[in-house]
Amino acid sequence: MTELTSLTLAEARDRLRNKDITAVELASAHVDAVAKARALNAFVLETPEQALAMAKASDARIAKGEAGPLEGIPLAIKDLFATQGVRTTACSKILGDFVPAYESTVSSQLWRDGAVLLGKTNNDEFAMGSSNETSHFGAVQSPWRREGSNTPLVPGGSSGGSAAAVAAQLCLGATATDTGGSIRQPAAFTGTVGIKPTYGRCSRWGIVAFASSLDQAGPITKTVRDAAIMLRSMAGPDAKDTTCADLPVPDYEASVGKSVKGLRIGIPKEYRLDGMPSEIEKMWTQGCEWLKAAGAELVDVSLPHTKYALPAYYIVAPAEASSNLARYDGVRYGLRVPGRDITDMYEKTRAEGFGAEVRRRVMIGTYVLSAGYYDAYYLRAQKVRTLIKRDFEQCFAAGVHAMLTPATPSASFGVGEKGGSDPVEMYLNDVFTVTVNMAGLPGIAVPAGTDAQGLPLGLQLIGRPFDEETLFALGSAIEREAGHFVARPWW
């Protein structure tokens, strides 16, 4: 049955349509793979019975000729998405055994289109982290290891469970969310494809909020085509989220493999960092050459406010988080630690329920919004954000269709290796990705090569607002040259 798990989403879809395989066979193969891969800790909840029941229903619809676009496709859902009747915790102790009475808009659209739920994937607690080490359920191990080494590596974060599950062929795709790089960085670390669409492309309704003005859902998949297929189902208007764009969803798959001839690709000089590994530099140059060979035109561009993006992000995101996480107070649901009085109960519950990184960000966020500091921090960060956005707008207005950058400043690192004494060391992982969230733009991470130790590296393409189609065209051009990267199972 291993053959079934090595299919891409598009291949599985076509085989199901042709009735070469059944949805139940496909689901069973993945359910088994999930069960055998517990060493990865990619899933925090497996739903094998639900998977088989949904697959059976899919087979019935396929038989009746009523198959949806994702009919019978086994997917994993990041634990940040509320799933009706299925425990949803954001991988935080504070949510305890919270079982939502509602389904997030994004996941409900996947089920509407026939997808099958395999389970909930691990993530950094409340999506705060870049290595999936802050999860209340423990760290996720990457399916990748350095050549000749048994050192456990991180899959990246915060969507580490989703990325690891896709990379280890435990599912055909997974939902993820990206606030500062949480889709693209783990995709780059695991040799998978991850797209963060334009802010407002996917509804945020039913997704546990981290930083509302930055959070955006997207898929992590094995291929660019798979990402295009999955995003089409995930995206779309939603009256329940007023920040969600009221725009029709194009057929993204049609852009995959489309010619990139004549597209102008900006190469931002500010992304060339001092001390960046030569392998990253090399991969970037290689990516440029591939696109040039495919007929794209490369132009040097400048995004002068890039260097302020990370500090500004670590003001805006914690500020919003400090407020978004206020609802976890022990009063209505989740963890409650009894106290002498209401204040004592709040303090005990939140001290015990939130992990160290979440507490740190809640405190940073509370500080930067405080009277006397608001103007110096929050207001200033918002001004920086406007400037970052303007940098991009000016390039796009000058005729640039998309930009090419590395996705991360390094390959994956060892579990416990970074951020122990200095959290900023971990925050620097997002240096290439946060700008995109700050500007609300779409960004895709596509695997482009490996480092000397055999670990995957990814390139990032940044697009114009709501122009995910160009990213899929460019992403598939890179994918065609770079090929696919599959981890050798050690689990």
Added chain:
Amino acid sequence: MNVQSKPSKFIKGATGDWEVVIGMEVHAQVSSKSKLFSGASTAFGGAPNSHVSLVDAAMPGMLPVINGECVNQAVRTGLGLNAQINLRSVFDRKNYFYPDLPQGYQISQYKQPVVGEGVVVVDLAEGEAVSIGIERLHLEQDAGKSVHDRHPQMSAVDLNRSGVALMEIVSKPDLRSSEEAKAFLAKLRSIMRYLGTCDGNMEEGSLRADVNVSVRKPGEPLGTRCEIKNVNSLRFIGQAIEHEARRQIEIIEDGGVIVQETRLFDPNKGETRSMRSKEEAHDYRYFPDPDLLPLELTAEAVAELKAKLPELPDEKKARFVRDFGLSSYDAGQLVAERETAEYFETVAKGRDAKLAANWVINELFGRLNKEGKAIASSPMSAGQLGGLIELISDKTISGKIAKDLFEILWTEGGDARALVESRGMAQVTDLGAIGAIVDDLIAQNPDKVAQAKANPKAMMWFVGQAMKSSGGKASPQAVNDLLKSKLGV
């Protein structure tokens, strides 16, 4: 707005006159079917937690969606307050922890409210009117309710009100007495009830006020203010201001200083007491709510709302004075409540408006007050009272009989004219019938005739007797004329 000092409002202290300066923050519940950011019902009095959506309970991942009707209500209110409507406003989060605040923040408008400066003309009892400035009006969510009497150690929370839309209307510090403050709130209430934007029900908490009070020597800069929270009746607002002003004057006259603080009014003791000082005040960490886009209105939409506004109390009052010739005071009384004004207009239509106003104000209001009834539950319809007015106007009945008829209409109901006919209550103007009565009286009372001839004022005895003999139905004017000619006085 530069408000003139009014010596008549000054409070006498040991060291001379003091002026009290008052500003108000009025919280008015928006009349709407559903809450400000969720589809849950706003109905009052439901079983605890029966009107709560996932958004109101702040479930993970829930998002607010603005209710357009609540926005329209705020705009209508702003227009009714002659205020600037801001075409772009922003919702902010006001962060604090409280068990009945599920999100851990209240969505409110902090720096950019939907309504800016306006002005309200307030009529005072002495026929005097003052213009009170409006600083702003903004929309915000109400909190739920904590219930402390269900369990010895635990509190319960009812989220039915959580997320209900409130308008916070902030006045400028233009009020100079408890009377003005009460009249201002009554006027706001009247305007909002005319507009249908707030039912103004203070008992149910649909309307409540925070009152900022400071005192100063006339002509001096503003003193330090204290804020009295959540006063929920006009009477209590008056008491709270009186007490607070006295308290502050005493402290200053004893050589003390006023500490800026928030105080609570205790209706049982009729006094205010400290709740928290400025130092203990929350840092609400306001910031724009990233879940909501700025609220954008078009000038056309505002103009359309403006065009559809009903006639408001000030306009109606002016029209009553102009068209019906009523005194400003009477017109003011009639327009205070929209229902009363409508009742009056029905009574007055095609009839003697001044007479109608007298009957509505004196007889109807008097009777409603006595029985504690609102005009809506008056047993006598405007049509019935109108019938009575007509009978007086065409001299079918006298004023005295009219009062009897009023009583019958109130208690038994029926049509005024039909009752007068069936019960023989019509005024007797037939000179023959009255003449017989008068002749009879003159014949039987020679002594009274002599008195009347000596002193014409004594003729009143005959008038009284004649009216009595006719059962009140004789026209007093006819009796008078007849007696004069018969007695030769």
